[in-house]
Amino acid sequence: MRMQGQIEAKLRQAFNPEILEVINESHLHNVPPGSESHFKVVIVSEQFIDKRLVARHRLVNQALANELAAIHALALHTLTPDEYFKRAGAIADSPLCMGGSKAS
Numbered sequence: 001m002r003m004q005g006q007i008e009a010k011l012r013q014a015f016n017p018e019i020l021e022v023i024n025e026s027h028l029h030n031v032p033p034g035s036e037s038h039f040k041v042v043i044v045s046e047q048f049i050d051k052r053l054v055a056r057h058r059l060v061n062q063a064l065a066n067e068l069a070a071i072h073a074l075a076l077h078t079l080t081p082d083e084y085f086k087r088a089g090a091i092a093d094s095p096l097c098m099g100g101s102k103a104s
Contacts, residue, residue, distance in 0.1 A: 003036035007067055011043055014063040018081050019044035025075075040075040042091050044084040053078065 008022045021042040041060070048056045056078035061068060068074065077091050 003067060003071065004039070007039060007041065007064060010063050010067070011041070011060070014059075015043060015045040015047050017043050017045040019084060025073075036071070038073040039071060040077070042077045042079070044079045044081055046081060048078055048080045 004022050004024050008020065011017065011020055011022070019042065021040075023040040023042075024036055025038045025040050043060065047059070051059075057076050060076055060078060064074070079087075
């Protein structure tokens with residue numbers, strides 16, 4: 001199974017999310033074509049209710065401990081259902097890559 005699929009499967013199992021998007025953003029960085037090294041995750045789960053942002057990220061990092069050893073970057077957007085719907089689903093864009101040949 002490819003890395004993106006592994007991340008999706010683990011997060012579905014751990015959080016039973018209402019919404020889950022795992023976006024491979026590797027193509028935006030200075031990596032070979034087909035790489036799976038940079039991901040953005042949007043996860044909406046009731047398990048995040050009454051938890052601070054750091055606690056939410058720790059939970060996701062624990063669920064993805066093995067995968068984190070093999071990827072370079074993981075942008076997390078961890079929301080409760082109420083937070084997500086108050087934002088109307090709007091999630092910030094990832095910053096542009098400034099490393100390697102992309103910086104010029």
